[in-house]
Amino acid sequence: MTTSADHTTVIPATPGEPSVPGAALAEIEARDITAWFGQRKVLDRVSLTMPAGQITALIGPSGCGKSTFLRILNRMHELVPSAQLGGEVLLDGQDIYDPERKLIDARRSIGMVFQKPNPFPAMSIRENVLAGLKLTGTKASRSAKDELVESCLRKGGLWEEVKDRLDAPGGGLSGGQQQRLCIARSLAIKPRVLLMDEPCSALDPTSTRVIEETMKDLAREVTIVIVTHNMQQAARVSDTCAFFLASQGTPGVIVEHGDTGAMFQSPQDQRTSDYVHGRFG
Numbered sequence: 001m002t003t004s005a006d007h008t009t010v011i012p013a014t015p016g017e018p019s020v021p022g023a024a025l026a027e028i029e030a031r032d033i034t035a036w037f038g039q040r041k042v043l044d045r046v047s048l049t050m051p052a053g054q055i056t057a058l059i060g061p062s063g064c065g066k067s068t069f070l071r072i073l074n075r076m077h078e079l080v081p082s083a084q085l086g087g088e089v090l091l092d093g094q095d096i097y098d099p100e101r102k103l104i105d106a107r108r109s110i111g112m113v114f115q116k117p118n119p120f121p122a123m124s125i126r127e128n129v130l131a132g133l134k135l136t137g138t139k140a141s142r143s144a145k146d147e148l149v150e151s152c153l154r155k156g157g158l159w160e161e162v163k164d165r166l167d168a169p170g171g172g173l174s175g176g177q178q179q180r181l182c183i184a185r186s187l188a189i190k191p192r193v194l195l196m197d198e199p200c201s202a203l204d205p206t207s208t209r210v211i212e213e214t215m216k217d218l219a220r221e222v223t224i225v226i227v228t229h230n231m232q233q234a235a236r237v238s239d240t241c242a243f244f245l246a247s248q249g250t251p252g253v254i255v256e257h258g259d260t261g262a263m264f265q266s267p268q269d270q271r272t273s274d275y276v277h278g279r280f281g
C-alpha cells in the first residue's frame, strides 16, 4: 500500500475498494467572499458552508457569479490578471489562501472538472488518469499505478467500458466517456473536494445520468460542489443547494441556501421559488 505524507487517503490495496476506511471527509467553507474583475465587483460578501461528504449545488441565472465562486474555491480566480478577491476559504478550518500554504496544496486537495471534457487527447486512457501524479511530483510503483488506474476508472464509472483498451488515446472516447475520464483523472491525486462546473452540459441525457450516479457514489469519499443550470439535476443529485442572484448589474449574492428538498418544495424567498420553478433565468 502506498501512502502519501500530506493526505489522509492512500492508494487502495485492492483495486476498486474505497480509498481508506475512515478517511476524513472535508468541509469547505467560504467566508465573506467578495470578488472583482478589474473595477467590477461580481460577488459581494458571499458565505457558504459546503458540508463534508455531501453534494452542494450552486444554482442561479447566467452571470450571477457561480463559476467565479467555484473557481475561488480552488484558487483559480487568481489566474485572471485583473481578478481580485476578499474573504476566506477554509478547508477543514485551514485557509487555502494563507500565504504560508502552497498553491499546489490547494489544487491537489480541491480538484476541478470543467464544462467541456478536457482529456489530453493524444495520451492514452491510462496516462490520462495518471497525469496528475506527474504534475504533483507523486511517485508510485508500476503496480500501485495499475491499481490506481483501475480504482479511479471504477470510481469514475468508466472501468468496464475501457478496461480492454487502456492504451488507446483518451481523445477517442465519446464525450460522456471523456468527462468520466476527466473525473477519474481528478480522483487520482486524491482530492478531498471535487468542484464540477456544469459537468453535464455538453452531454446527452444517458451520459448525464451515468455521471450523476457516479457523483452520488463519489460523495461517500469526496465532498462535491457542482454548478448546474439544470434544476432537475440539482434536485436529483444535491443534498444542499445555494441560489445565487445578481440583480440589475449588482454583484452576485446568495439569496437562499439549505437542504435541497426544502429549497425546491418550500423556498423561503419568492425569487428562489420563481427561479426553481422556471419563471425566470
Ligand SMILES: Nc1ncnc2c1ncn2[C@@H]1O[C@H](COP(=O)(O)OP(=O)(O)OP(=O)(O)O)[C@@H](O)[C@H]1O
Residues within 6 Å of the ligand: 037, 042, 060, 061, 062, 063, 064, 065, 066, 067, 068, 069, 080
Ligand atoms: N475573466 C473574466 N473577466 C472579466 N469578467 C468576467 C470574467 N469571468 C467572468 N466575468 C464576469 O463576472 C460575472 C460572473 O460570471 P460567472 O461566469 O461567474 O457567472 P455564472 O453565474 O457562472 O454564469 P454562467 O451561468 O453563464 O456560467 C459576469 O458578469 C461575467 O461577465
